[in-house]
Amino acid sequence: MAETQAKRAGAPEEGESAPRRHPTLDSLCSRLESILWGRAAEELLASASATSAGPRTVILLPAWDWRMPAMDIGRKGRDHESGQALLMPVRLDWGGNDALVRVAGADGPERPYQWTAHSMGWTDSGEVAHLHERPPNISQRAKNSSRVTSLNAIVSDGNYSAPGIHRYTVDGLQDIVRAGRQSQWQLLFSLEPFVTATVHKAHSAVSHEIGELTGRVQSVLHETGIEQVVNAMMLGDTAMESADGASVSRLLEQCLRPDRFAKVDPLMYLSRNLRRDAEDHIRRAIGDPRIGPKVRRLAAQMTGATVDEIVAAYRLEHPQDKLSTARAQAALNVGSDPMARSVLIDPETNRGAR
Known part of the structure; x- marks a missing residue:
């Protein structure tokens, strides 16, 4: 049993090469981790507890x-070329995000650092103790699990890019803060091509869905309109964005939460939610209510029905939506942007978009 658990966690058997991390997720999660460290370091500096008692070690x-997933994630879990299984990120919670950066001995004798994991199908916990000693004396005990944890004795002296557990002097806290801020901007703008592609796919899907009612599939937004949606998702736009801020920034904040990835990895979380937000933005731009697709599907089944009859039937099926005649009329009358190109959407563009 222990051997099976260790294998699932990513420990290679004798003669096997160590599995590597999912490359895209490795880059994404490294930047998220840097942001978390930066914010926690900033909290330490603001509290003055880091420097109140002289030089100390910051951990x-x-x-x-990084482990083999304990749930089915499909083809994402394997390298496309070699077919080798890839390690996936399991989010660790050390007692809150602020606890990711600590001053050794600030609260008296050092106690073990305890973590829990509820991510990628894993549910377990453990502890790491006495990281400031030389040589490091690390003890770990995973509760309710016989697996071999992959946190085994990874300690780095001042190497910011190395994985695992790091040690700094208090003087390095400002560097950690700056690195976190830089990572946040790098991550934000590295997502722009992905957001652009997502908006185009969502636009194609919305255009096809609306075209099913009219019998003519054409772009519902022109190129400038699509670009405006991308900008609103990336940076926010008072005309199109709610007070919550830009979609990408809001979702990245969610990705920093330790409880966000119980059933999904960060890349899938971003993909699903960016697609949803892109469709919401597009429908808002053309005056289509969020429930527009449901109204149109019902109308298609009620050929020749009046708007009032459609509203009455809809309210019976979806009373929680509280559909008004005005919203029903907007859903049935929605069409393409007058400036949109009057050309048929290429079906290949929409492949895999739904």
């Missing part, structure tokens, strides 16, 4: 452990 605890 950076990892936000992620």
